[in-house]
Amino acid sequence: MARNANAVEKLDLRLKAVLDGLAEAAWADETVDARAVLAGAVEAVPFDEHEAFLLSGGIPRGHKALTTATAKLVKAGWMVKGRGGWSITEDGLRATVAFPTATALAEALAAGRPVPADVPVPTAPPAPKKRVRKATAKAAAKEDTELVTPQALPAAEEISEAAHEAEAVAIADLDQPHAVAIAGDFAKHLGAEEDWTPQPDEVQMGLDASSRVWVRTVELPAGHYAFKIAINRSWDENYGAFGAFNGANHELAHDGGPVTIAYDHSTKDIAFS
Incomplete structure (x- = not known):
């Protein structure tokens, strides 16, 4: 059970990183590449050996889980997936303020909780938080740390060479539907x-x-x-x-x-x- 809980916590951290990445692009008035945002989330919380396992089609299990999870952000009305890429909505920007941690964001999505009406649309990113190094993703989630450095998950260094070679294929499939x-x-x-x-x-x-x-x-x-x-x-x-x-x-x-x-x-x- 602890292993499953840890996987959920890491996925929540990556999903928060996706929303934050889209927000940063919006604040910088930049066109965002969905692949870059997802890659940034994986860089922040790297795959362990289990998540790096290649599914049919050469897609790492972790990529599939993260792509599936982004549908929650779409359903909540916080992001839009279009032909030109992904973008964050005004409600999504407000969500970064109302639910500033991965845990809070996950709980809001699970409960279908909307952003409180009195939360304004932020026009700039909040002050950067101090990153926590040499901490497990589980500890990072408990401490409401959005970003985990690669050193936090040594198992990620053991990802097979085949997984790295499949990265280009996996990125190409990030926007593929489930059916x-x-x-x-x-x-x-x-x-x-x-x-x-x-x-x-x-x-x-x-x-x-x-x-x-x-x-x-x-x-x-x-x-x-x-x-x-x-x-x-x-x-x-x-x-x-x-x-x-x-x-x-x-x-x-x-x-x-x-x-x-x-x-x-x-x-x-x-x-x-």
């Missing part, structure tokens, strides 16, 4: 109970390990079909023709037999073959 579906009028042909449903396993695509493109080959009778790309098993984020958000349906005129559908999440492009 991508081809939701359309041929879902029943794929084994789903209903057409136009993004939730079933039968309509999900797979992320190609080399191209980082979502791909699915399906067997369809001859006919004319329509579909959209639905993200994370929901219609909340979906892309139609020309990669337009909530746009018109993709149209597929098919002679019958197998057809491969490919979706690039970075460009929202669709290809058939």
Whole structure:
């Protein structure tokens, strides 16, 4: 249990570092690169050997966990993920004041607690806090330390060379969704109970390990079909023709037999073959 608790505390510290990094970029009136912000969070609280373990696709377990956790900031309305990168909202800036520690931030996100209405939007970063060296991430979390130096986690030095080589791939996948579906009028042909449903396993695509493109080959009778790309098993984020958000349906005129559908999440492009 202590090991799991420690992992949670480290993730909370990294999530706080992400929000602080976005805030610093906003205060400096700079365009922020999501990859740089996430890399900064990992530098502040490095991966241990468990977190550096490569999942399928060559992505370190810790990167996957951190990317997933940033969805909490989006849901809270504190950050926005757009095509041009990530940005912090005014409410997010206020959250850095209302919840100044990793523990406070995590508790607010878990409880769905909004920023108090009387908290103003900060226009400059707070005075820097003294960094704590040679402390474990668990101790740092208890002491409400936002940043932990690499020396704090010696295990991070044992990360395998393979993990370092996979870093470029992992960074490229930081904005990948958890699931991508081809939701359309041929879902029943794929084994789903209903057409136009993004939730079933039968309509999900797979992320190609080399191209980082979502791909699915399906067997369809001859006919004319329509579909959209639905993200994370929901219609909340979906892309139609020309990669337009909530746009018109993709149209597929098919002679019958197998057809491969490919979706690039970075460009929202669709290809058939």
